[in-house]
Structure formats: C-alpha cells, structure tokens
Amino acid sequence: MPAKQEIRKKIWDLLEEKDIARFPRPVHGRIPNFVGAQTAARKLEELKEWKNASVIKANPDSPQKWVRKKALEEGKIVYMAVPRLKKERCFLQINPGKIEREKAITIRGAFIYGKEVFPWEMKKVDMLVVGSVAVNKKGARVGKGGGYSDLEFAIGKEMGIITKNTVVVTTVHPLQVLNVEIPMEKHDVPVDYIITPSSIIASHTSYKKPDGIYWDIIKKEQIEKIPVLRKLSESIL
Numbered sequence: 001m002p003a004k005q006e007i008r009k010k011i012w013d014l015l016e017e018k019d020i021a022r023f024p025r026p027v028h029g030r031i032p033n034f035v036g037a038q039t040a041a042r043k044l045e046e047l048k049e050w051k052n053a054s055v056i057k058a059n060p061d062s063p064q065k066w067v068r069k070k071a072l073e074e075g076k077i078v079y080m081a082v083p084r085l086k087k088e089r090c091f092l093q094i095n096p097g098k099i100e101r102e103k104a105i106t107i108r109g110a111f112i113y114g115k116e117v118f119p120w121e122m123k124k125v126d127m128l129v130v131g132s133v134a135v136n137k138k139g140a141r142v143g144k145g146g147g148y149s150d151l152e153f154a155i156g157k158e159m160g161i162i163t164k165n166t167v168v169v170t171t172v173h174p175l176q177v178l179n180v181e182i183p184m185e186k187h188d189v190p191v192d193y194i195i196t197p198s199s200i201i202a203s204h205t206s207y208k209k210p211d212g213i214y215w216d217i218i219k220k221e222q223i224e225k226i227p228v229l230r231k232l233s234e235s236i237l
Helices: 004-017 037-046 048-052 062-073 107-113 148-159 220-225 227-236
Strands: 055-058 077-081 091-094 115-117 127-130 134-136 167-171 193-195 200-202
Touching (some): 004 134, 037 048, 037 062, 037 167, 055 062, 062 077, 062 167, 127 148, 148 227
Parallel strands (some): 055 077, 127 167, 167 193
Antiparallel strands (some): 077 091, 193 200
C-alpha cells in the first residue's frame, strides 16, 4: 500500500503533466484545482441529498468555489473554515441573499460577507464538501497533508453539528480517482460520494467516520496554535 505522500506526489505530478491543473499552480501542496471543477459542482444537483440540504459546509479551496457558489444560488447556508482554524470563532457563516456571490465564495470575500462563529453557534450541517488530492471508490481519501479537514470534522462531530446523517462528498477530476488502497487512520474522514464532471460514485464506504476529537492523538503544538482546540481542551480534559 503506497504511503499518503507518495500518492499526493503522483497525483500532483500527473495533473501538471496532463495539463489538467488550473490556477493556482503549481498544484503541489494544494487541493488541486482542475479542468471541469465547475461541471462537477453542477453534477451535485443530481444527488437527492444535495437537493434536500439547507446547510452546507465546504472547504475553502479553489476547485470547490463552484460548489459554494451553487449552494448560495440555491438559498443554502454555507460554512467555511477560517484558514488553519487560527481564530476562536473558527468558522464563517455565509447566508444566501443579496450578496455578491462571486466575491463571497472567495476566502477574502467570505470574511466580508460572512459572519465569524464558534462551532457551537453553527446550524447542523446536512452536507460536508471536502477537497481531495486523491480518493478511491471505497471512500478512502487523501487531502493535502495539513490535517485541518479531518480536524474540522472532528470539532463539528464533537459539537453535534455534524451527525450520522451528514453526507460527505468530494469533487475531483477522474484522474484523482484511484484503484489502489489508501491508508486510513481512525481520525481520517471517508467520503460517501465522489463527484467528477461526468459521474457520481457512491462509495458505500465501510470506513467508520470519526466520533469526535481524539484527544489522545492531538499534539500539544496543535492545542497551542489552534484557539478553539485550546478552549475545548480546557472544558473537556
């Protein structure tokens, strides 16, 4: 089974080599933006879970900006994480309505049109959209390596805003869908659906989603650097 960093490098190199990557480039170290990202976002409307969702949490990376825009156009509330969770109010709540959507879907615009909120102030999330470097059809996923997406899920689960009914999806290019095993640890979040510009893949994943924050694997440096973790640790530990 290849290591996660080996998988990341393979995909980053492949997307650049095939000229599938789009701005920002190079894609190395990022959730890669890809040709067809907007089409993949439109594909979401074929999911009944998307149609029924009123609250979406989406990663702030470039390929998923079309998902954020689509959600706002359809009157859904969108949550985005503050980069690196560097504030106690570590999520941004963007309400649909009379806003400049083209700006609101960017990180800078989200701070202008969104409201910074604590996790416990958030509404329950119906669908979680995560960015991926690679996934497989079993629902295993590789992110860019920072661990923030999994941590955001853990915080949400701990606070009860992410539940067993929250559907996890990712939008990717077909080249990012692999037929190899991807190592998964207990804090890694599997996906229920993989959306490409041309297909919807239901993973029927057998991987268990995290129950919350696993304090036994949280590092001291993380608690020191991430204010909301520090606040939660004071009340839980």
